[in-house]
């Protein structure tokens with residue numbers, strides 16, 4: 001039996017990957033991998049155990065042992081770490097920052113590789129991340145690389161934060177986004193870059209339905225839509 005099809009949606013944070021890939025997974029009835037959440041949860045586990053972001057071996061061991069569960073579907077998901085609901089902490093800006101730092105260590109990425117590949121199950125998987133198309137699922141049926149200007153991404157993030165009742169300063173967020181992009185793009189392993197066979201979609205001036213429409217068209221061109229609809233196991 002051939003492996004379940006994968007659609008990869010990679011790109012920097014704030015480009016709309018999360019929203020688009022969740023909506024697509026729900027629409028197709030496919031499984032969903034939020035790979036950034038794995039790095040974020042590892043950052044939380046490290047913080048709780050006082051493991052420094054420079055203790056590479058300890059971080060890799062923690063990544064191997066992580067007891068993690070995604071509860072619910074792609075649209076309403078809770079993330080459990082050792083049975084405790086850590087969802088609000090996962091989404092915090094500081095957690096993303098720490099995740100970006102530990103994600104630069106090759107042994108940490110290696111330790112999370114198999115765990116990510118286990119999400120590939122019939123009828124299919126939508127995988128959201130940075131290196132889904134380049135490293136984790138190089139044989140994916142469709143690879144998208146979603147981009148948007150740093151300023152636009154900061155504005156979107158500020159809106160999300162204020163909806164959560166958290167303070168947001170667009171200038172500071174833009175600076176943080178640029179710094180994180182730079183680190184993700186220039187790290188030695190699995191840097192943030194489109195796969196050679198990825199389609200780059202710029203969402204700076206597109207809203208989510210507009211991006212989804214483009215993605216649907218590309219998926220349909222590859223015969224991916226309509227397959228397994230509503231049969232998510």
Ligand code: DC
Nearest residue numbers: 013035036039099100103129130131
């Ligand atoms: O997508 P996100 O913002 O939740 O990801 C948080 C950090 O995790 C991001 O700055 C870099 C890292 N990451 C990664 O290195 N590889 C992935 N596939 C996903 C995330």
